[in-house]
Amino acid sequence: MAHDEGLADRIRDAIDGEPGITEKRMFGGLAFLVDGHMAIAANSRGEAMVRVHPDAADELLGPHVTNTVMRGRELRGWLDLASDATASDVELREWVRRGVDHARSLPPK
Secondary structure, eight states, X not given: OOOOHHHHHHHHHHHTTOTTEEEEEETTEEEEEETTEEEEEEOTTSOEEEEOOHHHHHHHOBTTEEEEEETTEXXXXXXXXXXXXXXXXXXXXXXXXXXXXXXXXXXXX
């Protein structure tokens, strides 16, 4: 199944101007990488998956933000964002910023 192109376009707009950005199909969606590290992805359900510092993940959880679970295993530092969490461009930009900032904090690949 293809990713949500509308969400991907909104992420592209929010990440525009950031150096070192590449796009790659992964996790059943379209991921945006910063210098090789995934920052955020758009999936086929109009939702996003964002990478944040594992120590900050719990405080970001809410009604529309949950821990990412893959193959029955919770991934620390990865959050699933329901469409309500990214409904406005301001909200999406905040999540993109969190993902980009965390990706930039990681060691070079």
